[in-house]
Amino acid sequence: MIIDCHGHYTTAPEPHNVWRETQKANFKAGGDVDPAYPDISDDEIRETIEKNQMRLLKERGADMTVFSPRASTMAHHVGNEDVSKAWTRRCNDLIKRVVGLFPETFVGVCQLPQSPGIDIAHSIGELERCVNELGFIGCNLNPDPSGGKWNGPPLTDKAWYPFYEKMVELDVPAMVHVSGSCNPNFHATGAHYINADTTAFMQFIEADLFKDFPDLRFIIPHGGGAVPYHWGRYRGLADMLKKPNLRDHVMKNVYFDTCVYHQPGIDLLFRVIDTKNILFGSEMIGAVRGIDPETGNYFDDTKRYVDALAISAEDKAMVFEGNARRVYPRLDAILKAQGR
Amino acid sequence: MIIDCHGHYTTAPEPHNVWRETQKANFKAGGDVDPAYPDISDDEIRETIEKNQMRLLKERGADMTVFSPRASTMAHHVGNEDVSKAWTRRCNDLIKRVVGLFPETFVGVCQLPQSPGIDIAHSIGELERCVNELGFIGCNLNPDPSGGKWNGPPLTDKAWYPFYEKMVELDVPAMVHVSGSCNPNFHATGAHYINADTTAFMQFIEADLFKDFPDLRFIIPHGGGAVPYHWGRYRGLADMLKKPNLRDHVMKNVYFDTCVYHQPGIDLLFRVIDTKNILFGSEMIGAVRGIDPETGNYFDDTKRYVDALAISAEDKAMVFEGNARRVYPRLDAILKAQGR
Numbered sequence A, B: 001m002i003i004d005c006h007g008h009y010t011t012a013p014e015p016h017n018v019w020r021e022t023q024k025a026n027f028k029a030g031g032d033v034d035p036a037y038p039d040i041s042d043d044e045i046r047e048t049i050e051k052n053q054m055r056l057l058k059e060r061g062a063d064m065t066v067f068s069p070r071a072s073t074m075a076h077h078v079g080n081e082d083v084s085k086a087w088t089r090r091c092n093d094l095i096k097r098v099v100g101l102f103p104e105t106f107v108g109v110c111q112l113p114q115s116p117g118i119d120i121a122h123s124i125g126e127l128e129r130c131v132n133e134l135g136f137i138g139c140n141l142n143p144d145p146s147g148g149k150w151n152g153p154p155l156t157d158k159a160w161y162p163f164y165e166k167m168v169e170l171d172v173p174a175m176v177h178v179s180g181s182c183n184p185n186f187h188a189t190g191a192h193y194i195n196a197d198t199t200a201f202m203q204f205i206e207a208d209l210f211k212d213f214p215d216l217r218f219i220i221p222h223g224g225g226a227v228p229y230h231w232g233r234y235r236g237l238a239d240m241l242k243k244p245n246l247r248d249h250v251m252k253n254v255y256f257d258t259c260v261y262h263q264p265g266i267d268l269l270f271r272v273i274d275t276k277n278i279l280f281g282s283e284m285i286g287a288v289r290g291i292d293p294e295t296g297n298y299f300d301d302t303k304r305y306v307d308a309l310a311i312s313a314e315d316k317a318m319v320f321e322g323n324a325r326r327v328y329p330r331l332d333a334i335l336k337a338q339g340r
Helices: A014-029 A042-050 A053-060 A081-101 A120-133 A158-170 A188-206 A231-240 A263-272 A302-307 A313-327 A329-337 B014-029 B042-050 B053-060 B081-101 B120-133 B158-170 B188-206 B231-240 B263-272 B302-307 B313-327 B329-337
Strands: A003-009 A064-069 A106-110 A138-141 A174-176 A218-220 A254-257 B003-009 B064-069 B106-110 B138-141 B174-176 B218-220 B254-257
Touching: A003 A081, A003 A313, A014 A081, A042 A053, A042 A081, A053 A064, A064 A081, A064 A138, A081 A106, A081 A120, A106 A120, A120 A158, A174 A188, A188 A218, A188 A231, A188 B188, A188 B231, A231 B188, A231 B263, A263 A302, A263 B231, A263 B263, A302 A313, A313 A329, B003 B081, B003 B313, B014 B081, B042 B053, B042 B081, B053 B064, B064 B081, B064 B138, B081 B106, B081 B120, B106 B120, B120 B158, B174 B188, B188 B218, B188 B231, B263 B302, B302 B313, B313 B329
Parallel strands: A003 A064, A064 A106, A106 A138, A138 A174, A174 A218, A218 A254, B003 B064, B064 B106, B106 B138, B138 B174, B174 B218, B218 B254
Antiparallel strands: none
16 A cells, blocks of 8 residues: 655645634734634535545555644744644644544644743643544654744754653654744745755764664655755765764664655655665645646656656555554554554 | 866864964954964965865866865854954965965865844955955855854845845856854754755745846855755746746856765756756865765765766866856956966
């Protein structure tokens, strides 16, 4: 089967977005930051999914998506901790409804109630709720909840450790994923996302996080940012920093997805990164929604690029399914319970 | 001939670095930020060059380097405008001495006296001095003089326009190059450099800078950051932003160097980027100084990767020489005056 490890609910029903606007307005006015949530019918949710992600999944020949709230609107820098907490809960609950309606097509990954300057330990409760009560299989961890100011500690700082302990205990991985940018220097999907991926990987090289947490697992999306293209640089920097080679130092714990929107990029990814570290992903419907005039296909139809690779059927099965089941053990358990 | 468009004086004589430490200490103590500069003999300079850059140039079979002050120690965020101004002048004068000693091997590119929050127009005087009096052919422009806080305007903001007007008037290009990082999230050469490259390119996509300055030219180093690897994403984003295709919108004015430290990366660069937009560069002696255990050669011996490409002799000549002479007209003039 073909599992897309990277999809966000970018087509959520409008009342959900209206609730968020109300919340932000209330915050500014000193009002209730967790106002009553609108009635959204199952049919409304079905429609947003069937017309969009589900239609494209079928058209492209994939089976399911690891689904999380829209990344660009997590916006951890907006409001304060209470705002982030209430919004996050609403977003995760909505994902749960999608999964409930289409349990064979979607599996949930949660947004976290991060907030700039707030201890990440405050996010543990929501992670536990989503995993233990909602049946989610992982989380999106924002390495820069400030939205482009980058004024918090690196991911390898001990401040993050309580959260990592919980991830290991629950046996869930995190996708490293920033949100929107409030820094005019950084276009969200064109610079901030890719920079964050590159930044996180280099942080992992500099430190010894995976000595402390040998079972901790991260997916770095968007094909690992700039990393595969500069793989020689990163191998050389690890060497200069007197670290073990990247295979042992980082790549037992870090995975890249295939959200790279052209064939040459995917070819490079597979040329330099071990297949066991690559998970199929498209971020559909996401950052780049158009059709590539050079190919006539959607830029983000990344399955085509993987299909075109001259790799073995076993390797393709790893990328499309096996690696995801290994990196997300709770996904594997759900699929097994479904007889898949 | 073979021109390396990207080399920094990372091996400057120790008294030069001591002067800088004195300057910084004086600044802290409220003292003279432009103290007397040490006597550095021609022999001292010769030794730092002959043993290092010159030796490696010869070993690797290149002819000359477009040479600028060490990027990581520009450190525009240290001190204040006067500190940056005095340090920059010392650094550029030292480059001029190298060029004077080895006029057939080095040609100068200047550091700029940028400073966070200070109008870039204040850098025009030093650019003019370096070009008109010292014979330099370009400059390194720091898109983030804060050193990783990214709290200034994007490169496309009108605040930069007076400087661009002078660049066009002098017919010199700029390499977009950040300096060291004072942000613990960003490793300088492993994250901040690459992120800045990616960020600058996306800024150029978002705006219409080259409509306002059709003759303005930038070199984005380190192979263009993440851009070639994500070329599909950038083509798709330009389309979503209703911009012309990248060839017309950005690539008449932007060039990438070959500072990508492994063969697969260079292969990708040449597969997706027009040869006319690629300048040979190594950043030698720079960020990555070791030998790649997989090849037995220096990571930054990028000439080997270009040599290994299956491209025509004409294309190689463009990358090694022709493009540099076109992008830096003052280099072409110097070479012609030397009968080359």
